[in-house]
Amino acid sequence: MWKRFASNIGAMVGVVLLIAVIAIAIIAPMLYPGGPWQMVQRPFLVPFTMEAYPLGTDTLGRNVAAQLAYGAQVSLLVGLVSTLVALLIGVPLGAVAGFYGGLADEGAMRFTEFFQTIPNFALAIVLVAIFQPNLTSIILAIAIVSWPPVARLVRAEVMSVRKREFVDAATLAGLSKPRILITQVLPNTVSPIIVMASLMVATAILLESSLSFLGLGDPNAMSWGYMIGAARTVIRSAWWLSFFPGVAIIITVLALNLIGEGLNDALNPHLSRKGRA
Amino acid sequence: MSTLVIDHLSIGLPEGADRPLAVEDVSMAIEMGQILCVVGESGSGKSMTANALMGLLPPGVTVEAGKAVFNGQNVLDLPESRKQALRGAEIAMIFQEPMTALNPLMRIGDQIAEVFAAHDRFTPSERREKALHLIREVGLPDPEKIIRAYPFQLSGGQRQRAMIAMALALEPKLLIADEPTTALDVTTQAQILKLILDLRDRRGMAVMFITHDFGVVAEIADQVIVMREGKVVERGVAADVLGNPQHDYTRRLLDAIPTGKLPAARAPRDVPALEIKGLRKIYRTGGGLFKPVREVRAVDDVSLTVARGEVLGLVGESGSGKSTLGRTAVRLVTPDGGQVMVGGTDLAALSDEELRRERHKVQMVFQDPYASLNPRQRIMGALTDGPITKGVPKARAQERARELLEIVGLGAEAASRYPHEFSGGQRQRIGIARALAMDPELIIADEAVSALDVSIQAQVLDLLRDLRERFDLSILFITHDLRVAAQLCDRIAVMQKGRLVEIGTVHDIFLAPQQDYTRQLLAAVPGAGWSQESAGA
Amino acid sequence: MNFLKTTTFLVAAALAAPLAAQQDGGRLDIVVQPEPPGLMLGLVQNGPTQMVAGDIYEGLLRYDTDLNPMPGLAESWTISDDGLTYTFKLHDGVKWHDGEDFTADDVVFSADVFLRETHARLRASLAYVDTITAIDPLTVEFKLKEPFGPFISVFETGTMPIVPKHLYEGTDYATNEANATPIGTGPFKFDKWEKGSFIHLVKNEDYYVEGLPHLDEVYYRVIPDAASRAVAFETGEVDVLPGGSVENWDVPRLTAMDGVCSTGKGWEFFAPHAWMWMNNREGPTANQKFRQAVMYALDRDFMKDVVWNGFGNVATGPVSSKTNFYSDDVTIYDHNPDKAKALLAEMGYDGEPVRVLPLPYGETWQRWAEAVRQNLAEVGINVEIDSTDVAGWNEKTANWDYDLAFTYLYQYGDPALGVSRNYTADRIKKGSPWNNVEGYENPELDAKWAKAATLVSADERTALYAEIQKEIVDDVPVAWLMELEFPTIYRCNIHDLVTTGIGVNDGPRNAWIEE
């Protein structure tokens, strides 16, 4: 499996890019001990004019490079944690619905459908606005709008695995239902969940940046979306302020998508996109 | 005159495959009006040969050498446009899976008419007429309705007939049939075979018939070619090959076929291992807010007994309810009525919790060797989960598991491996070991050898026979294949549409069937005449 | 400057001079941000409504950029020597947009009935009013209970808009259907409001001032995104960017374009004054030394130069230097981090975190809060920015749930109207963000504020206000930041756009376009 993944050029490019982003996020405090908010130079310093500030400065004279590095921390954090929370909601719900069927399924699916009927982005906006924008509310809001597909996926997978004969065998072995679900069924749904999760991290980063763009970012956490949101009004006079974080988002999201696709090809070889027979 | 001559054909597989050539140095010829059966197990390269003729090789697979002369030209190196013109018009092909071989979104009539359109023949209204005619010719009922039907509205046999209609549309000189009856029930299979024979006689075309089943060969072949791992191992006139096989492999294949040689009947003991009384299971579908409920009586008031130490064969076609009966007997399915008595306990009446403690009494061996083992669990886990739950100490359970793996012929070291490291036959052995690990009073084997190649099938049957002696097993052996049932079972029960039609000793069922349906089934077994002949010999 | 004497003011002859060059016709596209919630000025008085409805409705008076009153609906006026009786002579021949005659009854209805119920800010001033009577159809008389210095400043359109009695008398004002199609007396009539897109006003052909207005039509354009507004101006979609409609960083770029002019005038009547409320009730901000430390920690020149791009002035105290009664004789807080640190040490600040509530009015304000946070962090104060939207800001400030909160308020031409409301104890009331939100209590000063409002003599008022400013600046109840300046950006071929103390709000009345 790993071999198949490693032979996928796109996926490897994704891994390298993502590792680079993670590395930058980790060493940010060492590179820029003053933090992302420190006003270090005159405002609107054009990029590539001063060696100390290669990416220029923003409206208040803060180092754009430092902001990008710290932004990586926040964007990755939001992406990961919100995905985790979404999985924590979606996986058990989908698993129970798919495994037990009947009323549990009916109830869980009605609940899921209900959340899918409310327009996602609008709901996220309302949630963040209501709880006031901070990292917790942003993460929760993203998780709340992104769990339904997880639940549906897990349900479908569980339903398909549940029908396989080794589950019958486990039943005949006298294992209890919850135990069968956890030890026999769920481990066999992990691959598609991993694939979906990697794509969800990407989507969450985009969602966070969209919220920030609308002014619903955490003002105490420098994220890429926050940078673009702050810079959009000066896009004409200081293109670099929205350009660099935009590129950072694209690179990270692209990397995650490449990895997700690589995982998908590696874990579900029958759906290989190369079109082999 | 030969319709097709294949001359020293070799087909290369892509890098990383298990062998470099799918087909190696194969030559054959098919005469007009003749049926050539290409026989082999999976991976023998028989289908590749056919695909090569049609220009339908999967990407990466290429013709390395040789030619195939049809109509005086080598069809293997024709330009794509010429090949296209040939396909469907001169050489036609039908496939194994009638369920998936038809476009689900197109009406049958359109799919047939499309053949004419592809080759620019006739006007649309003529095409319709021709399609109707073809539908009639392949014996489909109510052509006017069929022509407007979608594939899902047809049964498997009907779909295969529709496929044949399509293949015959332009009166090809050569028909390639790739396992066209494998997915069908015996009675349907018999009808399709007869249809192909009729059409051959009427139209005088050549047929290349690919199959793994010597029964089918016996039924229709004029000439036979036996293939193994890409090479031809034996060829000749059908009667010669069947009656006097020269090559070892052919002989082994023929031996492996459950011949219907009836084993000596054993006297049943009257201690019952399983008693089923008045069992009923009804499936209800639909029943929404506005929908009427549709009922299917999957098991309809069935009573039968499996004596201790007895193997009872349960035979029926798909949809007969035999699998449901099996699953109900282990209570994977809860019955709507009746009793399932095992060792004095009525499994049908237990609560979930009580049932869990009684589960070990009846175990099951499943059909699909790939789905019946958890790919993410080591073999040891699969074999010890049950005993440990039942209360056997862990060390004891593991020791027993290793023992059983030795017994089923895999070796104790298999315990630490994962299922994907084993072949299909090996997995079935693991499945059997798993059932045995629970020390059950009864084992239900649900089509346990149906998914295996003939030679493997024979090995597994041997193992079962062996184990049965060794452990004095009681087995309910569910199968669609009467020949297999005859090999292993003491008695046979025949089911049709949820009801028990007939039950009796193997001798009674085979030699003196009481019911029409049983007789029909027996008559439909491919190669029935031949195998009885040889049984008599 | 002394309008407490009997004064008669007629249309200045000087106004006639440039008339020869004025051209009639044309259309003006003005950005309005955000979209007003309604146009019935008597019911809604927020900024955007004042700007659009300022062309439809009129007050009795208008004010020039030095805040001197000019004729509006009132042709002339007199104030009695005791400062208790204000008599207004109304213009003859004024008609409502629906053709009805405008009379003194409308004025009485508006001031005494309608606005008393609906207009909170005016209600405070009307508390000084004893009676309002229509002497004859063209004369109205206001009688006060006691002298109220700034009373002459309350007749501006947004403060006391005159509404049509014939449409509103005896109805439920809030749900009156006429609200959707406002009827006023102003130079422009309401034509169409495409929600989310634009408001269209057309020339009032029957306007009572001869030759006005020059423009045929005015479009107020709703463009929710600040960057798009700048683009709209660049691409010629709009002609006027009123103050605050683009971020300050964009101003130099836009004004550098060919044929683009800008002016800082037109805000004198409002004199927007920005500060941070510091919660005087609890936490570190309750400590005067802490508040002083904050003042020393802030680099307000940097804020002016960088955050506001050089527009405006650093505020020295509660009163804007643009209004009367300003005094510079106060303690000056320069940027002095050492002093701030010393003060913090002195009070024994233990690092208790302090929340800053920014004003959710766009990026400038957000950056400003970030700059403040950085300044405070540099002297060792732990700061976290609370994030919220307009509603949350209102809620939090109105319920005193903050430590430091940005705000800015209009001064309305007189400390008694726009300044004292933020510092006197009687204006400590939960539920409103427009009063003494910081909870500052100083009974001695309260008495002085009260006295200063009712003095008749302007000199005496000036002296008293100077005294108040000197004292209060040492107390630092709030952290005064800046006197804001919102430059209006427009194309240079538009003339006479900003001629009054309320700028664009009644600008289209006199504006004309040079072809």
Place this chain on the structure above:
Amino acid sequence: MDTFIAVLSRIAKAVLTLLAIAVLNFFLLHAAPGDPAVVLAGEAGAADEQMIAQLRERFGLDQPFYVQLGKYVWGIMQFDLGYSFRQGMPVSQLIMERLPATLILTLTAFFISLGMGIWLGVAASARVGRASDSLLTTLALLFYATPLYWAALMAVLVFSVWLGWLPAFGFETVGANYTGLARVLDIAKHLVLPALTLGLFFMAVYMRMTRASMLEVSQMDFVKTAKAKGLGGAAIRRRHILRNAILPVVTLAGLQAGQLVGGAVLTETVFAWPGIGRLMFESLAARDYNTILGVFIVSAAMVILFNIITDIVYRIVDPRIGARS
């Protein structure tokens, strides 16, 4: 008949879902800090207790929570979405004024993205493994990763400011008073940038799905049958693969079309498009509960409506559905 019954029961469920959404959001919004009366009073530039009390009474906020909820739900059941005190008109009227703009924008974006997505997906799948396929899939990934608002900003910069080809924002040329075809063209011109930026992301989604689906279907047995008939590659792709492959794409698209209606907030904000997404966002800041709730209910109704339409289309295209259950 089956279809009809299925639609009926869907509608019945939809009504319940909508009510549930109304109730949930009612709770959510009322849990939000910020009192509409205070906001409105605040905006007036001055506020005192009398004014706030008046406003609260007018909004019905002085009543107990459950009474407010009950009244609201009762109103919904009579198709009354309430009254927006901030905007001074009934919510339904407010939404009806804004909905057409949103529908024009989202439907255009939807059909463009679906059409282009399928077309490009088919093209890519036909060239699978070749350079042009890699180029297309890479581009799709890039679009997929680009924040929509960022693309919008850049598009305005290039096409409106630098090149001056297209208007940067707005629904139509204000004050031009075009009628008939001229107006349609004018709106179309304004529509180009927002519809494209909104559609770009979805185009990438549909393209990738179509491509994958085409490749998957092309391995199915009936495709082999079609080849065996002697059909040409293009005919097979069109008649056999495409028809089967776009079913899942169209289904997903149908589900998303509904979501688009409520999800165009960003696009509507950047392009000053007078639609309901922006209305919702602006109402949120003002705590104009009735309007927000109204937008939520209407856009949820859109989601349901599109789901039902998708369902019907699916039933027509795929003969198996109606018969199966």
